[in-house]
Amino acid sequence: MNPKAAPSGGDSPGGEGPLGRLAAERPIIVCCGSGGVGKTTTAAVLALAGARSGRDAVVVTIDPARRLANALGLDALSDTAHEIDRERWDPAGVAPAGGRLSALMLDTKSTFDHLVLKYSADPAQGARILENRFYRNISGFLSGTQEYMAMEKLHELHEEGGYELIVIDTPPTRNALDFLDAPARLTRLLDNKLFRLVMAPTRASFRMANLALQAFFRTVSKVIGTEVVEDLVLFFQAFEGMEDGFRERAQRVLALLNDPGTTFVLVTAPARDAVSEAGYFAGRLSGAGLGISGLVVNRIHPEFGVDRPVRRAAPNGDPEAVRQLEALYENLDDFAALSERERRHLEGLEASVGRVPVVRVPLLEVEVCDIESLTEVGRYLLAAASDGRAGGR
Amino acid sequence: MRAMELAEWCSSSRVIIVAGKGGVGKTTTAAALAVAAARAGRRALLIELDGKSGLGSMFGVDTTGGEVEAYPGVRVLPLAPDEALIEYLEGHGLRRMSKRLVGSGVLDIVATAVPGMKEILVLGKVKALQRAGAADVIVVDGPAAGHAVTFLLSPKGLLDAVRVGPVLTQAVEVSEMLADPDRAQVVLVTLPEETPVNETVETAEALVDRIGLTLGPLVVNGLYPDRALERLTTPEAVRAVAERAGVDGPVPDGEAEQLARAARFLVRRRALQEEQLGRLAERLDLPRVALPFLFSSDLGPGELEVLADALTAGVGALPVGA
Numbered sequence: 001m002n003p004k005a006a007p008s009g010g011d012s013p014g015g016e017g018p019l020g021r022l023a024a025e026r027p028i029i030v031c032c033g034s035g036g037v038g039k040t041t042t043a044a045v046l047a048l049a050g051a052r053s054g055r056d057a058v059v060v061t062i063d064p065a066r067r068l069a070n071a072l073g074l075d076a077l078s079d080t081a082h083e084i085d086r087e088r089w090d091p092a093g094v095a096p097a098g099g100r101l102s103a104l105m106l107d108t109k110s111t112f113d114h115l116v117l118k119y120s121a122d123p124a125q126g127a128r129i130l131e132n133r134f135y136r137n138i139s140g141f142l143s144g145t146q147e148y149m150a151m152e153k154l155h156e157l158h159e160e161g162g163y164e165l166i167v168i169d170t171p172p173t174r175n176a177l178d179f180l181d182a183p184a185r186l187t188r189l190l191d192n193k194l195f196r197l198v199m200a201p202t203r204a205s206f207r208m209a210n211l212a213l214q215a216f217f218r219t220v221s222k223v224i225g226t227e228v229v230e231d232l233v234l235f236f237q238a239f240e241g242m243e244d245g246f247r248e249r250a251q252r253v254l255a256l257l258n259d260p261g262t263t264f265v266l267v268t269a270p271a272r273d274a275v276s277e278a279g280y281f282a283g284r285l286s287g288a289g290l291g292i293s294g295l296v297v298n299r300i301h302p303e304f305g306v307d308r309p310v311r312r313a314a315p316n317g318d319p320e321a322v323r324q325l326e327a328l329y330e331n332l333d334d335f336a337a338l339s340e341r342e343r344r345h346l347e348g349l350e351a352s353v354g355r356v357p358v359v360r361v362p363l364l365e366v367e368v369c370d371i372e373s374l375t376e377v378g379r380y381l382l383a384a385a386s387d388g389r390a391g392g393r
Numbered sequence: 394m395r396a397m398e399l400a401e402w403c404s405s406s407r408v409i410i411v412a413g414k415g416g417v418g419k420t421t422t423a424a425a426l427a428v429a430a431a432r433a434g435r436r437a438l439l440i441e442l443d444g445k446s447g448l449g450s451m452f453g454v455d456t457t458g459g460e461v462e463a464y465p466g467v468r469v470l471p472l473a474p475d476e477a478l479i480e481y482l483e484g485h486g487l488r489r490m491s492k493r494l495v496g497s498g499v500l501d502i503v504a505t506a507v508p509g510m511k512e513i514l515v516l517g518k519v520k521a522l523q524r525a526g527a528a529d530v531i532v533v534d535g536p537a538a539g540h541a542v543t544f545l546l547s548p549k550g551l552l553d554a555v556r557v558g559p560v561l562t563q564a565v566e567v568s569e570m571l572a573d574p575d576r577a578q579v580v581l582v583t584l585p586e587e588t589p590v591n592e593t594v595e596t597a598e599a600l601v602d603r604i605g606l607t608l609g610p611l612v613v614n615g616l617y618p619d620r621a622l623e624r625l626t627t628p629e630a631v632r633a634v635a636e637r638a639g640v641d642g643p644v645p646d647g648e649a650e651q652l653a654r655a656a657r658f659l660v661r662r663r664a665l666q667e668e669q670l671g672r673l674a675e676r677l678d679l680p681r682v683a684l685p686f687l688f689s690s691d692l693g694p695g696e697l698e699v700l701a702d703a704l705t706a707g708v709g710a711l712p713v714g715a
């Protein structure tokens with residue numbers, strides 16, 4: 001990268017654009033979008049901008065690229081936030097004194113463990129759950145758990161961390177917005193008929209229970225074996241009495257997502273798949289009554305000029321030069337066609353997302369892997385909305 | 394001769410699971426591979442694991458209604474765990490139970506409690522198709538790279554959790570299929586960029602070491618063309634070459650500038666790609682097939698044919714036995 005191109009560490013801390021304002025003002029920013037569009041980078045840049053504007057900021061990342069993780073001082077999954085040395089994010093020493101930058105790489109399993117221990121009636125119950133084989137599998141691998149725990153971590157940091165700005169990256173799963181359902185997920189599980197049957201304290205309740213439900217049991221046993229069903233029952237029984245705590249917690253997480261201070265930034269790239277996913281996310285968010293404050297379009301190819309030059313025939317010259325000239329024009333034509341296609345995709349997306357500021361970040365010639373390159377991305381990300389539309393929710 | 398080799402690879406009802414990080418072109422590669430097989434005279438079955446992969450729009454067909462012919466010789470089959478379970482239970486004389494089991498959400502609980510349950514149902518269905526010789530080649534548009542490991546590890550996880558019953562049998566049979574390169578292989582797709590390269594190396598190691606899978610050639614997607622423009626990245630150089638080519642009159646400044654900047658961009662991006670290809674070669678000992686970056690338009694059947702031909706040529710150029 002070219003160090004001269006990047007502003008010094010403290011230059012225009014929050015930026016003048018809509019995302020710079022979010023980083024300087026909002027308490028919670030949720031970055032969403034499909035995988036591979038630069039969501040983690042966007043989240044890191046926003047937290048960096050928040051810290052440089054003098055706020056106590058934390059970024060929660062999910063599976064960041066290794067070099068970026070190293071740059072943020074994240075060497076392993078962690079359940080707690082880690083403060084980044086001031087010299088690293090403010091080398092010029094110009095950020096206001098209150099500015100702090102912390103980072104955390106979500107550890108789904110230990111976050112889940114923490115939650116279980118918190119809501120268990122006594123340490124013995126907590127230990128029983130943590131030892132259960134199914135629990136161990138669920139907490140590490142179950143799809144949806146990561147989304148749920150990301151939101152759980154957000155809630156925990158909000159309640160207990162004392163941060164002024166929390167920027168959270170969402171998991172790059174196909175259903176990247178599952179986190180909206182995540183808090184309700186365990187509640188639904190706990191509300192299930194089968195669960196209640198299993199939880200029934202006496203054999204009498206078993207007898208009174210619907211015979212068809214018992215038949216379920218037999219069916220399930222036939223397919224996966226009695227042993228598994230027994231483990232399953234033990235698993236549910238271990239959770240006894242914790243439903244209310246979980247349910248209440250889930251409600252509070254949903255309320256936090258709906259809080260006017262919480263805002264969503266949609267991240268995408270100008271490719272058809274990414275754009276159609278982004279349109280879907282926008283629909284899900286607005287369907288859930290959640291406002292989008294910004295649309296970030298990463299990895300845009302450069303445009304080299306407005307008018308496409310007309311190729312002139314050159315029949316008589318040096319054949320090698322003719323071939324080279326042909327290649328030059330072909331190259332320019334290809335990039336012009338590409339830009340046109342990207343523009344078309346984005347117009348469609350902007351129409352479907354509605355009136356939100358759009359920020360465009362070009363395809364950089366560097367890999368975003370350190371504070372300097374994050375700053376470089378920030379030059380675009382925090383700048384004024386490229387289409388000049390004012391907005392926000 | 395070259396087409397023969399891809400045709401050989403895509404034969405005997407082999408399952409080819411295509412996996413890669415989000416955004417690298419995994420679905421595109423799966424579709425192109427199926428088209429390449431079809432163009433080599435093979436019947437391809439392309440399996441879509443969830444309805445949002447975009448396979449339908451690529452071919453311009455609707456996959457929501459079930460199996461559909463997407464291209465001459467290519468059928469697309471969407472597979473969902475719930476349906477796979479119903480079909481499986483019905484096949485085991487549990488028809489009456491199956492609908493209720495799924496409809497009541499019990500599957501969700503069981504799948505929650507037994508990790509890998511949903512995956513095994515889907516893989517079990519793939520295995521059944523493989524055994525039945527449903528096509529010459531079965532291409533699975535697999536889950537994203539990180540998830541691919543979880544997905545393909547599911548039979549092993551289940552072998553730990555479930556010790557009896559038909560699900561155990563299923564897990565054993567799927568594991569056998571995955572361990573046999575004649576029956577199943579994984580094709581990893583990546584981009585010549587730092588993060589996808591790192592993730593691909595990790596996924597490759599996990600798939601081989603932990604699951605014992607055989608990896609097919611590595612597909613590197615989105616390579617910019619080599620236009621030999623290294624010396625033509627300044628307006629002066631552009632004007633000089635135009636003059637040598639015999640262009641009538643000087644190239645206007647703005648135009649020379651545009652041509653030079655576009656050339657410079659290509660040259661620089663290509664250099665970055667080369668660097669990543671070097672890292673990939675250093676860290677992963679797998680034969681590679683390159684797919685070109687497509688400037689022109691969005692993926693449709695025509696573009697898939699271009700990529701299919703690139704795959705055919707790439708596979709054909711690999712050493713025999715790769």
